[in-house]
Amino acid sequence: MRPHLSILALLVLFGLSPLQSFGLSSRHPCLTLTAEDAALIRENLGKYPLFDAAYQAAVTRVETALKNPIDVPQPKDAAGYTHERHKRNYLEMHAAGFLYQVTGDARYSAFVKAQLDRYAELYPTLGRHPAANKQAYGRIFWQSLNETVWLVHVAQAYDCVYDTLAPADRGRYEKNIFRPMADFLVNTQIEEFDRIHNHGTWTATAVGMIGYVMGDEKLVRQALRGSKMDGEFGYLRQIDLLFSPDGFYCEGPYYARYALMPFFLFAQVIDNNQPEMKIFEYRGGLLGKALDATLQQSWTGGAFLPINDALKEKTYHTAEMVLGVNLTYARLGHDARLLSIAREQGTVSLGAAGLEVARAIAIATGPLPAYPLHSVELSDGPDGKSGGLALLRFGPNPAKDSLAALKYTAFGMEHGHYDKLQFIYYDNGREIIPDYGAARYLNVDQKFGGRYLPENKTYAKQTVAHNTLVVDETTQYGGSYATAENEHADRHYFDAGDPDFQVASARDTAAYPGVAMQRTTAMVRDARLDYPIVVDVLRAVSGKKHRYDLPFHYEGTFLAINAELARNTTALAPLGKKHGYQHLWLEGSGETSGPVRFTWMNGSRFYTLHAAAGASTRLLFTLAGANDPNFNLRPERALILRRDAAEGGTVFTSVIEPHGDWNGTTEVTYGGTPVIEEVRVLAATDEGTVIRVTGKNKLALTLMFSNRTGDDAQAAHTLVAGEETFTWKGNAAIRR
Template sequence: MTAYLRAFSATLACGISLAAIGAFPVHAETGDVDSLGAESGDVVTEMAMQTADDDTATGHGSEAAKPATLFDAEVARATAFVDDMMRAGVNVPMPKDPGGGYTHEQHKKNYKAMVEAGELYRLNGDAKYAGFVRDMLLAYADLYPKLGPHPARSNQQYGRLFWQNLNDAVWLVNSIQAYDNIRASLNDKDRKKIDILFRSAAEFMSVESVKTFDRIHNHATWSTAGVGMTGYVLGDKNLVDKALLGSKKDGKAGFLRQMDQLFSPDGYYAEGPYYQRYALWPFIVFADAIDKNDPSQKIFERRDAILLKAMNTAIHLTYKGRFFPFNDAIKDKSLNTEEMYQGVAIAYAKTKNPQLLSIAQYQRRVALSAAGRAVADGIAQGLSQPFPFQSMLLRDGPSGDDGAVAILRHGDSDTGQALVAKNSSQGMGHGHFDKLSWQFYDNGQEVVTDYGAARFLNVVAKDGGKYLPENESWAKQSIAHNVLVVDEKSHFDGDVKIADTLPPKQIAYQAGDDFSYSIGQINTAYEGVGMTRNMAMVSIEGLKHPIIVDVMRVTSAAPHQYDMPLHYQGHITRIGPQLSSNVETRPVLGKDNGYQHIWVDATAQPVSQNAFITWQLDNRFYTWRWAPFAGSEMILAEIGANDPMFNLRREPIMIQRAKGAGNAIFAGILESHGKYDGAAEQTIASDSQIKSMKIVNGNGADVMVIETLNGVRVAIGFAHNEQADMEHSVDIDGQLVKWTGPAARIKL
């Protein structure tokens, strides 16, 4: 008998196959207008952010009563929650409401309570917790045969308990773990009745919802995880094989195929950081079940340990604990989410990496599981080491050839600088038309911003928490990002099917102490237009903080209108060119492709001497300085036009506009400077410390020359030919500047 079949024999004998994993509840987000995605990390529940130091979480009020470890605090928190649910009694209402509504939220609370009650029973053997799970599941067993398509279903695969199939899958993943922990305690009658419930739920996922089940997408990850874990608990090899290999069991779909297709070799997830956080939970927890039941799969070794690598990568895709919010993303999602508690715990259990303990310390929560206990014990024993946030290149695509995300860092991950160059693929239906976009973080703030998603998660008044219409009309459009927009049209003319097949290229990347750079390129976003974006983080003598250099080379044989937006956060303190302000009327910039949502506040015609704006954010100042085209226009604007339901955040934009341009260079620098101290009523260096900036082109290269007020001159060269061993030279005011390779920093 193989190890695989021996595992099933053990399952049939004792009915316990998942308990070694430990459980922690995760909730499906309540809305997703686009059928290509939604996810679990839902609205934070009444206890999701409570910590070991929070009296309300642990039920204590004195220093002496504080739990000894984070795990003790987790047990106390879960006990208080489950006991409250038990006092309220079993409540399994007929499904009716969309996301955020009463029945939706009650069913979420139910599976959360069940999974935690199951864990408490496993930990302390108190029969009341097993009885609670049993009674709840028996109520669901009575309800489930009466259910058809959810009455509040939308335009994607419907659920039964919830408005969309995804939420039903999350219910299954959580509830089967609860059942696993108490199944052996049941009498035959109750066990058979609840077994039928889970078989019915698994059939709904894998047969009635087969189109979702067989996708290569996060919805399918949840479905396959739920069905596969059900198979292990019930001892049903057919269900497990379907989950691993797809409904036809031919390997063209299923969990293993998803592992191979959705992650790059560097552990980057196709839909971006926000959905990487979310999808990791079913990937990690089902993988752990596979590892316990069928170790011959060596699931955590598959593709060079891709799941553990993806967990590590997800942490790197954060600043100050929050995920980089590109593609469809809610900006407040951070490492403090339930799926990340569980992911950190299982990853630590598999690797014993002490750097993960520092992430758990930041989270101040651990999973309610044996793995969570190990994390808490490691922290208590003083084993924690700092997580090494650093500059890195994360390739995209199953083979790593679909572009990349480049992260350039200076300083720590909470107050230092982070430049994110997004040269990655579209990201399927949750992707945005934002080729070669960028974001910048500094001083604990997102300075150059990405809008993320137009969505109010779990807010009933905002379309039940679903993605709003403005997600399509604004948030996904190119003008909503820091990218070049040609002729007021979005990349690929807004066609996601085409965009998915034409990723950018990551041409070059290098990280160093005083000079780091990323070069990305795409020639397919617009017909006949090529774009190469060079971005660098550069230290200059006399400046307290590195500056960000942005040089985009555009090639086109035909003339176009080019718009280059800069989305920023802060309040303008100084503007270089003379403004023509719209003080009585507020015109709208355009009619569609996102332009219909932009109010025009002022325009100007900058020249090289005055092409800058300065703004204040928190206690620091930022100056964006650029090299304007002859006859070009600067537009100061704000998001929010044609938004009658107030679904959009009001945020500022600065747009460089050039009309009738063919080949072009967009060059600019972002400088962090100064300090504002409101308490001391003191302001230091609120104006730029840079005297001038110019761009010089020639001999197959573009060179930016920067001079500070103190007379320090630095040249940043970017070659058109990016071969590593090629030599380049450009004449700068009579001085020949030479370097080898794609880019260089040269002191003049």
């Protein structure tokens, strides 16, 4: 982590002497919209289609609300009517405040006032929300996080209509709503406020925004520097500690998407009020890097890689990412490549940045440059030294590209999963080797109030739910969050300079005490193959005997396997009793001492998993859903390669080969059988691993990977295997 900044250093950063006041402005609006912004928008309505569409959507929302009675219900549920009604209220107030500033129509300001009148009556009567669970509770909502989102939106509405309100009304709203809510967030929920976490970011942003509106310097200072105003917590500390220098957000892209909204919103507020802080330049323009890193962690349709607690429905089309794209373009260099993302998103944010993006798209001549989604390694940790995430891509079309991801990050706080050296693979616009993501149905009241389901802990977080090594049928770190949060895997090397041979390698020695793991993943393109293949080598070294399970969760239809299986067609039993195994039905099993070749079909393409011969390997085909009385788990299948290995450890070497095409419309199929015929491990030592892939059309690939500690692109390696001697320079090499 970065060294703590002293109070004096922080004051210098703010451009303040110890006694100098912030000098907060008394003008309104002063948050995300200024009077100048409103005038600019008013002058340009009807000129730029993307902005006009977003503007009209706001008009429709508010005009519909004006036709219906205001409803500010007594809070009752976690994801039912009252929860959704209060969400609609803050969205409607936010839109109405904006429309008032642009149009001057008093109906809009009156609507905001009428809502605030009702909340001024309700809020003083509220205690702990009746549906509160173990999370930090709220009053209007079941958790205080939702309360902060409410305040972020309503603070902007209040700011926009501030000058239309009588002093007595402002006094009542601040006495009955805003000050007690800020006090609740800063003091009652201080553990959330002083927390390096997306909850802390939202809370600091909410408190800071209402502080700016009310001209409350203390609230603004607390938002920026934590409850004690000493710089240990607060908004700036969140930027320092939650992102790596590459912009990777520690909880993964799903929560990066969510956290970027308060980060960007409050940056805009700070920049509008205290431009001397140069907040968009902080940590070398970190917010722009964070947006790019989050975009890089997306695949077909803008969906984010579902690592850690993630829902697969979220994409970069969400409002949070729209805001981030717009503000990054407007305030961090006008990168024209962002315009292609904005056009794909199909909307812009309501503000000056959204208008600027819409104008740039409207006046562009010729095609917009594509945003470069490319092979990249993203470091984790504030100093970039807590592992990372490697993304290997091949192909010119992000909708169809091959994408292999190797995850060796830190745990990711309480939303992290026990999945060190996890592997995920996409191809042809589809999930091929997927990650389960989170067990949750967001805002579906029938599913545990929309909260994380119990199976999120008992299955989705467990190691066996991921495509990584499980030792002795136990979860990494023994399933201990306290242990996992203080550990991370380590990068070994990454090289994507040759698009036809891209390699990433990582190590871990802490997930299973006494077991050292190294995983090397390569994407290889060869003219004799239909598509790029993925080569995967996972080496485990230990001085003791262990059972090693390597799951490959797969999407698609089982076609064939070159082994005899005993299939459980009349009765199923769970594979185990704990560590996620209790949720896996064992559908079939077999054993082989030779190479494994498993083929399945996904969409229009065939896939074959080739696993090298080794010690006796047991094949376990599983289906998620055992011990799941409420049918919470998705019925996803996996092939688990199981080995009981003596002292020394084992090496799992696999190749995933996409091949052929199936067209159900024309009834034409080709390439249904793989080109690759054999994968062999020629050597696996502390010096390196050498494997050979052979097949039809005289295919012969020899791949050599360094197992030495450290990244050394100039190191010379020599390895003798039988009568062959292999020499290469650098971390990895290929002979065709």
